[in-house]
Amino acid sequence: MKKEEIVFEQLNPDACRTYFVGSPETKEAALVDPVLGATEEYLRYLENGGWSLRYVLDTHTHADHLSGGRLLSQRTGAEYAMHRKAGSKHASMRLTDGSTLALGETILEAIETPGHTKDSITVKLPGRLLTGDFLFIGSAGRTDLPGGDPGEHWESLNRVIPSIDESTLVCPGHDYQGKRESLLREEKRTNSNLRPRARAEYVAWLSATRRPTPEWMVATVRANNDGPTDPALNFMPPDEVSACMCEPAPALDLREISVEEVQRLVASGGESGRLLLDVRRPDEYVGELGHVPGAVLVPLPELPARLSEIEGYREKTIIAICRSGSRSAKATALLRDAGFQNVWNMTGGTLAWREKGFPVER
Numbered sequence: 001m002k003k004e005e006i007v008f009e010q011l012n013p014d015a016c017r018t019y020f021v022g023s024p025e026t027k028e029a030a031l032v033d034p035v036l037g038a039t040e041e042y043l044r045y046l047e048n049g050g051w052s053l054r055y056v057l058d059t060h061t062h063a064d065h066l067s068g069g070r071l072l073s074q075r076t077g078a079e080y081a082m083h084r085k086a087g088s089k090h091a092s093m094r095l096t097d098g099s100t101l102a103l104g105e106t107i108l109e110a111i112e113t114p115g116h117t118k119d120s121i122t123v124k125l126p127g128r129l130l131t132g133d134f135l136f137i138g139s140a141g142r143t144d145l146p147g148g149d150p151g152e153h154w155e156s157l158n159r160v161i162p163s164i165d166e167s168t169l170v171c172p173g174h175d176y177q178g179k180r181e182s183l184l185r186e187e188k189r190t191n192s193n194l195r196p197r198a199r200a201e202y203v204a205w206l207s208a209t210r211r212p213t214p215e216w217m218v219a220t221v222r223a224n225n226d227g228p229t230d231p232a233l234n235f236m237p238p239d240e241v242s243a244c245m246c247e248p249a250p251a252l253d254l255r256e257i258s259v260e261e262v263q264r265l266v267a268s269g270g271e272s273g274r275l276l277l278d279v280r281r282p283d284e285y286v287g288e289l290g291h292v293p294g295a296v297l298v299p300l301p302e303l304p305a306r307l308s309e310i311e312g313y314r315e316k317t318i319i320a321i322c323r324s325g326s327r328s329a330k331a332t333a334l335l336r337d338a339g340f341q342n343v344w345n346m347t348g349g350t351l352a353w354r355e356k357g358f359p360v361e362r
C-alpha cells in the first residue's frame, strides 16, 4: 500500500509565509518561520489536527517581523532550530549544511544559503524547497540588510540551485503577488536573480538599489535574538506594509504624480477613466486624515489577492495613494509587475494632499 504523503500547508493570510509540515504516520510536525503575532492561531491549528510539534525553525534572523520560535517552543516543548551562526539566545538546535530533522520517515534537510543574511538556510523536503528569503518567486530577498552580502548570495545561488531537481516547488518566505509556489524550472526561466551573470555583474546589479536599514528593523533583529514572547510586540511603523519588508527595492523607474496634478484630475471629473487607489488600512481611510475624494480602499497587504476587483483598469490610469507615499510606491511596483499599464504613485501621500488644503472625505 502506498504510504500517506506529508501534510504541507501555508498558514498565514498575508505576504509573510509560515509553513506547516506534518507526518501523517507519526502526527509529528514542524513549523517554519512562524510569526509571533499568530502564535495562538498556530497552536489551535496544531490542536485541531492532533499534531505534536517537534520542531520550530527560522530560516534566518528576521528583520521585518518578530519570530514566534521561542514562544512556540516554550508552549509545546518543540526544539527551536536555527543556523549555527544565528544570534538567537534561545535556539535549542543549531543547524549547519546537511543537518537533518526527522518527522517520521520524512526528512527535512538544511542547506546553507547565506546572502540575505549570514544565517540563511533553505529547507529541503520531498518535492519542495522552503527558501526563506534566499529565493522568492521572480526575485530574492534584500542583500543590503545587516549580514547581507550580494556576492555571497550569488555564490549560494550558483552552488545550490544547479544541484536541485527542476521539478521541485519553490516555496518562498514572502510573496507580494499572492503566489503560493513555483516550479524551480519556471524560476530558472523567469526569476531576475537567476539570470546567468558573472559574480561582479550580480554584485553591481544589487548594489545599485542599496538602501539604509531603518531603525525599526535593527530593533526587530535585536528582539528576535532575545526571543520575543509578547505577541502584541511590534516595531514596524504604521506607515510600512503590515506584512513583510525583506523584498528588493521597487523599480528605479517609479512613476510619480504630484498632489497638485491629482487635484486637477479630480476637479476635471472623468472618474470612469481612472482609479484613485488608497492602499492604507481601513481605520486610516476613515480616520483623522481622511482620504482623497473618490479614492477606493484596498489595503496594500490585501492587494495581491484582490487584483481581480480592479481588472477593468488594466489599461487605464491608476493612482496609488497612502499616508506619505511609501506604501503606495510598493503598490505601484506591484501593480506594474502584475501587468497594469499606467500606474502612478502620488508623491507625499494624503499628508501632502492635506498640507495643500485640498478637500478630503472620511
Ligand SMILES: [Fe+2]
Pocket: 060, 061, 062, 063, 064, 116, 133, 141, 246
Ligand atoms: Fe528576511
